[in-house]
Amino acid sequence: MDRLVEEYLHALVVEKGLSQNTVVSYRQELRRFITFLSKENIKDIKNVDRYVILNFLDELDRAGISRNSIIHAISSLRKFFLYLLQINMITDNPMNNIVPPKKAQHLPSILTTDEVERLLATPNTATNLGVRDRAILEVMYATGLRVSELIHLNLNELHLEMGLIETVGKGDKQRVIPIGDVAIKWLNEYLQGPRGALLKNQNYDIVFLNQHGRPMTRQGIWKNLKQLVLKAGITKNITPHTLRHSFATHLLENGADLRIVQELLGHADISTTQIYTHVTQQRLTNVYNKYHPRA
Structure with missing residues (x-):
């Protein structure tokens, strides 16, 4: 089998x-x-x-x-x-009449803008690894990259002078994403010194490297993020995908068009992106209930 x-x-x-x-x-x-x-x-x-x-x-x-x-x-x-x-290995399909359960609708966990600022400020940028971690966080929040896209990000996919980066997402679909000035600043700072120090005499075109000079893994990103979240005093259950969720939610809260957010995230179906409209509605309700005197 x-x-x-x-x-x-x-x-x-x-x-x-x-x-x-x-x-x-x-x-x-x-x-x-x-x-x-x-x-x-x-x-x-x-x-x-x-x-x-x-x-x-x-x-x-x-x-x-x-x-x-x-x-x-x-x-x-x-x-x-x-x-x-x-391939004629079987004659009867055992999956006939197997009905899947309805998909559970759960709203993704996101960070507030204040929590994002605290997290971004946490890495010790006096060290090479700290500059790298700050650049990683800035890029993830500025672009909404999946962690798999981040760890495969290549030097020739950075077009920082134009404020753009390329990435290859699910289904090998290529997309171009704008990246903000602050993220560009930290990326340049990382590329101009710490990355070379980490790389040593090795030859990798992958942007983000670990302390041994090799490309970072999903596990490495996850482990670093958990430590930074703890240092930032954030008690929510945060994963690398949380920054992607926060990126999308904050765009919609500030008036971005749903179709544009869909393109930025690389979603094939807009129904996948629509979950973030529910998040923003829930946050509005929470704010109303907290602050309105007759809520």
Whole structure:
């Protein structure tokens, strides 16, 4: 079964050109399913029926897996079994009549503008790593980049003299994003000294490097951010995506058009961007309830 999964993932890359992050996500979902089959002593994929699928989904639910993650697992399995049908590995699709739960609507956590200012001011810019961290935070908040886009940002994608950067997002879609003067200032400060000191004698074109002079990872960004949030005295549960959420919400609160925010974020569907209108409405309600004498 592991071989079938790898052949399927290879087909996704070759035939559909899916990004590496998408393939990794599918692999994780399918490996979890294969592990479940092994525990159930099911050794042949042809023996998987609708009830096996339902038992697997029930196990995910009992394990506390979120509703949206279960929806993603169903989507991954649906595509996998369609592939198995196409190559005549199975004759009946066990995913028929498997109805996913409704998607959970939860509003993303965001930072206030005051909290953003505190966070941005936290890195010790007297050090090379501090300048790098300040530049990372400024770029993430100024552009709304995903963390995967940030760690793959290349030197030739910076067009700072024009106030622009390029990035390749989900589905390998390229977009150009404006970047503000403050973020440009800190990026230039990082590029003109600290980056070279971190790079030493190595040869990387990736913009943001770790203390060993190698490209930063998602885990590295996450770890640094957690430490900075703690130092800033912010008690919210903050992830790298929180800065992206804050970027979008603050734009809308200050009058930006939803379509423009969609383009800046690289969303294929505007319904994905519309979640931020709910965030701004909720924040308006909170402010009203707090400050209006008859709220």
